[in-house]
Amino acid sequence: MNDGWFERHTRHCTEWTPRHLVELKRDTGTTVSLVVPARDEEATVGSIVSRVREELVERFPLLDEIVVMDSDSTDATAREAAGAGARVHRTVDVRPDLGHHRGKGEALWKAQFVTHGDILVFLDADLVEWDTHFVSGLLGPLLEEPRVELVKAFYDRVLDREDARPTHEGGRVTELVARPTIALRWPELSGIIQPLSGEWAIRRSLLRELPVPVGYGVELATLVDTHLSRGVDAIAQVGMGRRGHHHQSLHGLGAMATELLAVADRRAGAGPGADTVELHQYGTGGKTMTTEVGVVERGPASRVGPPPAGHGTGAQLAGEVAGRC
Numbered sequence: 001m002n003d004g005w006f007e008r009h010t011r012h013c014t015e016w017t018p019r020h021l022v023e024l025k026r027d028t029g030t031t032v033s034l035v036v037p038a039r040d041e042e043a044t045v046g047s048i049v050s051r052v053r054e055e056l057v058e059r060f061p062l063l064d065e066i067v068v069m070d071s072d073s074t075d076a077t078a079r080e081a082a083g084a085g086a087r088v089h090r091t092v093d094v095r096p097d098l099g100h101h102r103g104k105g106e107a108l109w110k111a112q113f114v115t116h117g118d119i120l121v122f123l124d125a126d127l128v129e130w131d132t133h134f135v136s137g138l139l140g141p142l143l144e145e146p147r148v149e150l151v152k153a154f155y156d157r158v159l160d161r162e163d164a165r166p167t168h169e170g171g172r173v174t175e176l177v178a179r180p181t182i183a184l185r186w187p188e189l190s191g192i193i194q195p196l197s198g199e200w201a202i203r204r205s206l207l208r209e210l211p212v213p214v215g216y217g218v219e220l221a222t223l224v225d226t227h228l229s230r231g232v233d234a235i236a237q238v239g240m241g242r243r244g245h246h247h248q249s250l251h252g253l254g255a256m257a258t259e260l261l262a263v264a265d266r267r268a269g270a271g272p273g274a275d276t277v278e279l280h281q282y283g284t285g286g287k288t289m290t291t292e293v294g295v296v297e298r299g300p301a302s303r304v305g306p307p308p309a310g311h312g313t314g315a316q317l318a319g320e321v322a323g324r325c
Contacts, residue, residue: 006191009148009236013137018060021136024143031064033117034135037107038081038125039071045125046080052123053085055132062136067115068125069094069107077125089114097308101296105218109298112208113313120207124198127243134240138201141236149206149234150226154193155243171196177257178220181264186224188232195223196260199240206230208301215294216256217263224267251281255293262295 016024025032034052038045049066056062068081068088082088092100094110108122119142121135134153141148174196182189189195196219210225212218226234258279265271275296281289307313 012239013133016140018136021139022060022062031117032119033115034063034066034121035111036068036123036125037104038068038077040073040075041125042076042080045077046084049081049084049086052132064117069111071107101214103215105212106214108218109212112301118204121201129242134199137238148236149203149230151201152237153197153199153240154237155240173253173257177260189227212298213263214296215259217259220260221263254281255291258293
């Protein structure tokens with residue numbers, strides 16, 4: 001890691017109050033969009049949107065819009081989000097002329113076409129232990145320091161156990177894939193505590209110039225590409241305290257790890273050349289489970305032309321309650 005980077009670029013959410021951030025936002029003339037990608041998160045997305053809206057829209061006018069990107073949900077995610085005050089878009093309906101892929105990165109990439117903020121803040125929809133500083137804290141470095149373009153959250157993870165004991169470790173894919181990959185290929189990023197954190201904020205002017213993997217590789221790709229294009233001093237990180245969320249199965253994490261390795265290989269000039277990778281996993285008694293893992297990447301949004309006449313960017317989810325933001 002660059003000498004002194006950790007000390008210069010590691011902050012804590014308690015360094016800013018929402019009132020102070022509102023003043024910085026006004027003084028800099030910056031607009032902010034919150035984007036919540038969600039797939040089958042009806043149990044949590046409504047409470048997340050409600051809490052953020054009450055604190056960071058109504059009490060402190062820090063957010064200009066709250067947008068939930070509904071990524072192929074089969075439950076009531078969209079209805080819960082819209083009822084709580086978000087503007088909801090089905091990812092598949094945003095710029096349909098560009099096609100559709102399944103995945104978190106696709107939702108974040110398409111969010112660029114239905115949001116307006118100078119800064120985009122991303123917040124996962126499955127949080128169960130969190131608070132609104134997960135959003136406001138990310139804005140501090142971006143509103144204070146023009147050279148900072150990407151901010152990552154870090155936190156003590158709450159384990160999925162009865163004692164809910166916090167740990168300083170990252171998740172299993174972070175510790176077994178992301179961190180070793182960074183150490184080998186981009187050691188300048190080794191001071192990033194949670195490289196795969198789903199809570200992060202970025203200047204639109206940067207995001208629109210970056211390629212975006214359509215799946216779980218979006219966080220690693222954005223981190224590495226910011227470093228390669230802007231330098232490590234364009235990155236900051238903010239401590240948020242404790243974070244609790246739902247956890248995936250080991251087989252699900254295998255697919256995630258495959259996507260991360262594909263992201264790393266591409267940026268190291270090693271492929272893969274195909275849009276999918278066939279992942280073989282094995283269960284009890286040697287039972288084979290084969291998964292087609294998508295490793296498609298969307299090109300920079302800045303290179304995407306306007307939609308065909310009459311198509312627009314994508315309609316809000318039909319039949320849902322219009323959000324307040």
